[in-house]
Amino acid sequence: MANTTWFITGTSTGFGHALAEYVAQQDGVNLVATARHTNQLGYLDQYDHGQILRQTLDVTDRHEISTAVAAAKDKFGGIDVLINNAGIGYFGTFEESDRDAVAYMFAVNVWGLVDTTRAVLPLMRAQHSGTIVNFSSIGGLYSFPTLSFYHGSKYAVEGISESLAKEVGDLGIKVMIIEPSGFRTDWAGRSSQKKLPTIPDYQKFADNIEGSAKGAHHEAGDPHKAAQIIFDQVTNHRETLPLRLPLGKFASDMAIDKYTKELAHFKAVRDLSASADQPQ
Numbered sequence: 518m519a520n521t522t523w524f525i526t527g528t529s530t531g532f533g534h535a536l537a538e539y540v541a542q543q544d545g546v547n548l549v550a551t552a553r554h555t556n557q558l559g560y561l562d563q564y565d566h567g568q569i570l571r572q573t574l575d576v577t578d579r580h581e582i583s584t585a586v587a588a589a590k591d592k593f594g595g596i597d598v599l600i601n602n603a604g605i606g607y608f609g610t611f612e613e614s615d616r617d618a619v620a621y622m623f624a625v626n627v628w629g630l631v632d633t634t635r636a637v638l639p640l641m642r643a644q645h646s647g648t649i650v651n652f653s654s655i656g657g658l659y660s661f662p663t664l665s666f667y668h669g670s671k672y673a674v675e676g677i678s679e680s681l682a683k684e685v686g687d688l689g690i691k692v693m694i695i696e697p698s699g700f701r702t703d704w705a706g707r708s709s710q711k712k713l714p715t716i717p718d719y720q721k722f723a724d725n726i727e728g729s730a731k732g733a734h735h736e737a738g739d740p741h742k743a744a745q746i747i748f749d750q751v752t753n754h755r756e757t758l759p760l761r762l763p764l765g766k767f768a769s770d771m772a773i774d775k776y777t778k779e780l781a782h783f784k785a786v787r788d789l790s791a792s793a794d795q796p797q
């Protein structure tokens with residue numbers, strides 16, 4: 518059987534690093550490990566027997582995206598699994614968040630994922646097969662104070678991915694959205710800007726923001742376990758791949774809580790909702 522090729526964004530630390538390291542150890546699997554700075558990928562050297570391509574990729578740079586995808590095609594003939602993992606955070610109240618910083622987060626979390634996917638889709642359509650794994654968050658389903666714009670970026674990933682799945686499903690392309698709760702990565706630390714409130718009305722949220730920073734690297738989630746689960750789902754359960762996969766107990770609990778309450782709510786307002794239509 519031909520090797521499968523995995524293309525992963527943001528493999529310097531966190532989920533991307535854990536997944537790249539796991540994929541690099543599997544038989545019959547090629548790895549395109551991308552990062553803004555490939556000198557951070559030395560951890561892959563011990564597994565490299567010619568099946569690994571390290572490629573510079575800042576997902577906000579469309580030229581680098583097309584170069585990386587072309588390099589993957591040249592070396593391995595195609596891309597079977599795209600992992601859109603690269604992402605950053607932003608903590609701050611809605612009113613006080615810095616517009617440029619938030620726009621940059623959208624450039625990474627939303628447009629980076631979109632542009633990378635658009636670059637890879639022609640290869641997958643030509644192959645009549647492929648799997649796209651998009652990193653959202655439980656924050657793509659459930660919202661907390663001081664994360665409004667992070668939620669906005671991840672809810673965007675959810676909607677885009679769900680619609681895309683319906684467009685490409687019968688072309689042999691699967692889409693899976695990953696929704697982790699807190700995992701031990703660099704996300705809550707160096708990868709998230711924090712803007713403490715200065716408006717007295719919002720002072721009560723200062724602890725949320727400072728607490729997230731202090732909690733970095735103490736989260737319940739283990740990125741190595743996440744990597745194994747994602748690899749197993751894509752490799753051994755592709756036919757029944759879930760569109761949404763919360764990872765971590767907190768993510769699962771929050772998703773069930775939200776959808777249980779929302780279901781009851783939508784049922785309670787069903788008649789009111791329907792009353793907005795023209796009489797049939």
Ligand SMILES: NC(=O)c1ccc[n+]([C@@H]2O[C@H](COP(=O)([O-])OP(=O)(O)OC[C@H]3O[C@@H](n4cnc5c(N)ncnc54)[C@H](OP(=O)(O)O)[C@@H]3O)[C@@H](O)[C@H]2O)c1
Nearest residue numbers: 527529531532553575576603604654699700702703704708
């Ligand atoms: N950890 C959690 O609790 C958690 C929970 C839910 C969802 N997530 C999501 O998981 C994904 C991975 O984050 P993580 O938790 O593994 O955090 P992480 O350890 O901080 O990793 C983030 C990765 O994204 C890369 N990155 C940032 N900006 C980039 C850009 N412009 N172009 C390419 N790569 C870029 C970083 O590269 P550099 O080293 O160059 O900065 C790094 O490799 C993100 O989408 C995040 O939103 C994380």
